[in-house]
Amino acid sequence: MTGPLIDVGAHAPDPQRLGAYFALMEAVSLLQHHIEQQLRAEGGLSSVQFQVLTRLAAAEGRLTMTALADGVVYSRSGLTYQAGLLEKAGLITRGPSPDDERATLVTITEKGVALVNGVLPGHIQVVQRLLFEPLSDGDLRRLGDVMTRVRDHMRAQPPRSAAPRKRRAGGSGSAS
Amino acid sequence: MTGPLIDVGAHAPDPQRLGAYFALMEAVSLLQHHIEQQLRAEGGLSSVQFQVLTRLAAAEGRLTMTALADGVVYSRSGLTYQAGLLEKAGLITRGPSPDDERATLVTITEKGVALVNGVLPGHIQVVQRLLFEPLSDGDLRRLGDVMTRVRDHMRAQPPRSAAPRKRRAGGSGSAS
DNA sequence: CGGTTGCGTTTCGAATTCGAAGCACCTTAC
DNA sequence: GTAAGGTGCTTCGAATTCGAAACGCAACCG
Numbered sequence: 001m002t003g004p005l006i007d008v009g010a011h012a013p014d015p016q017r018l019g020a021y022f023a024l025m026e027a028v029s030l031l032q033h034h035i036e037q038q039l040r041a042e043g044g045l046s047s048v049q050f051q052v053l054t055r056l057a058a059a060e061g062r063l064t065m066t067a068l069a070d071g072v073v074y075s076r077s078g079l080t081y082q083a084g085l086l087e088k089a090g091l092i093t094r095g096p097s098p099d100d101e102r103a104t105l106v107t108i109t110e111k112g113v114a115l116v117n118g119v120l121p122g123h124i125q126v127v128q129r130l131l132f133e134p135l136s137d138g139d140l141r142r143l144g145d146v147m148t149r150v151r152d153h154m155r156a157q158p159p160r161s162a163a164p165r166k167r168r169a170g171g172s173g174s175a176s
Numbered sequence: 177m178t179g180p181l182i183d184v185g186a187h188a189p190d191p192q193r194l195g196a197y198f199a200l201m202e203a204v205s206l207l208q209h210h211i212e213q214q215l216r217a218e219g220g221l222s223s224v225q226f227q228v229l230t231r232l233a234a235a236e237g238r239l240t241m242t243a244l245a246d247g248v249v250y251s252r253s254g255l256t257y258q259a260g261l262l263e264k265a266g267l268i269t270r271g272p273s274p275d276d277e278r279a280t281l282v283t284i285t286e287k288g289v290a291l292v293n294g295v296l297p298g299h300i301q302v303v304q305r306l307l308f309e310p311l312s313d314g315d316l317r318r319l320g321d322v323m324t325r326v327r328d329h330m331r332a333q334p335p336r337s338a339a340p341r342k343r344r345a346g347g348s349g350s351a352s
Numbered sequence: 353c354g355g356t357t358g359c360g361t362t363t364c365g366a367a368t369t370c371g372a373a374g375c376a377c378c379t380t381a382c
Numbered sequence: 383g384t385a386a387g388g389t390g391c392t393t394c395g396a397a398t399t400c401g402a403a404a405c406g407c408a409a410c411c412g
Contacts, residue, residue: 016316016317016320017308017320018300019320019324020316020317020319020320020323021303023323023324023326024204024307024323025204025208026327027323027327028204029248030249030330031201031330032201033249033336034330034333073205073206073209124194127197130329131197131200132193132197134325134326134329135322135325139322140193140196142315142318142322143196143319143322144192144196144199144200146315146319147199147203148195149311150199150306150310151202151203153306153310154206154210154306155206157306
């Protein structure tokens with residue numbers, strides 16, 4: 001009777017499944033922390049900044065703020081802040097969209113590409129050492145397959161821009 | 177000629193591996209976001225607070241601040257802040273350690289346990305819907321196996337409390 | 353056309369986060 | 383026994399984060 005213990009048994013769908021879930025989250029947390037260290041030390045970049053830059057480079061073109069924020073799983077306002085920093089550092093450029101006057105298109109600069117390429121080897125090294133090392137090729141293939149499926153499943157859900165902007169005004173009608 | 181493209185090819189150990197890595201990180205980011213929403217909505221808890229409470233409940237006893245911080249992969253000072261909030265909310269208790277006068281032992285209260293048990297069903301539901309749903313039992317078993325291995329591999333690395341506190345004074349000597 | 357609703361972005365204020373520095377206690381060496 | 387160094391925790395200041403509100407422009411209705 002020392003005391004309180006959590007009542008997991010009642011809700012747990014399966015201890016094995018929960019174990020997988022916990023191990024997954026814990027491992028990724030650890031990996032993220034190490035990556036953060038490496039990026040900061042080698043390129044003065046935060047994890048988010050790095051992701052923004054790589055996504056821009058991969059898109060090889062312009063992306064709107066919202067697309068970028070949804071891609072990186074980040075708040076829109078947070079992205080505005082980071083974009084400000086990156087622009088001030090000369091790594092990206094912001095400009096208006098020809099199609100949509102209210103949209104902002106973001107582009108990565110040569111300097112940005114150079115920085116990413118400079119940090120990338122070290123980044124990959126960390127991932128290699130911490131994540132790939134203890135896994136076989138088959139493990140990795142299956143892991144990629146499974147996580148891709150999960151990611152697509154989650155992407156099907158409404159993206160981060162889902163929050164209702166204005167409370168349902170009064171009630172029913174509003175029809176006019 | 178539009179422009180700059182990232183030079184991944186030169187560093188990439190294998191496109192398939194990188195794909196696994198990216199899918200993994202992206203999926204977990206999405207999952208974390210949804211979990212954050214659910215915890216906040218249903219129990220007024222942040223993800224970290226929830227992890228702290230569940231870890232305490234699982235330990236079924238007292239844990240030191242450092243052990244807790246390392247377990248949750250969090251900064252020590254951040255944990256102090258969160259512990260303050262949780263204590264003020266009456267969910268945990270902090271007290272001195274009998275063995276080590278400088279250590280602080282943290283305990284979860286009945287109220288804390290109750291709150292965790294209240295939020296847990298919804299939490300599990302989210303995980304079920306987003307993570308387990310698209311996976312077969314075999315997928316999950318392998319995923320758990322693989323991620324457990326990875327986690328243990330990373331845990332072997334020096335924990336977060338590794339940062340040298342004071343710069344290495346002289347360097348060589350020390351052989352006494 | 354004028355009005356209304358909806359979307360893309362930024363601004364704003366409050367809360368959270370981190371590392372470095374500070375303080376107190378333990379441990380070891382002499 | 384005491385000085386020197388190491389460890390556990392908190393305080394401090396600065397940077398980052400988020401959601402809500404604000405500000406235009408776009409799209410759709412009559």
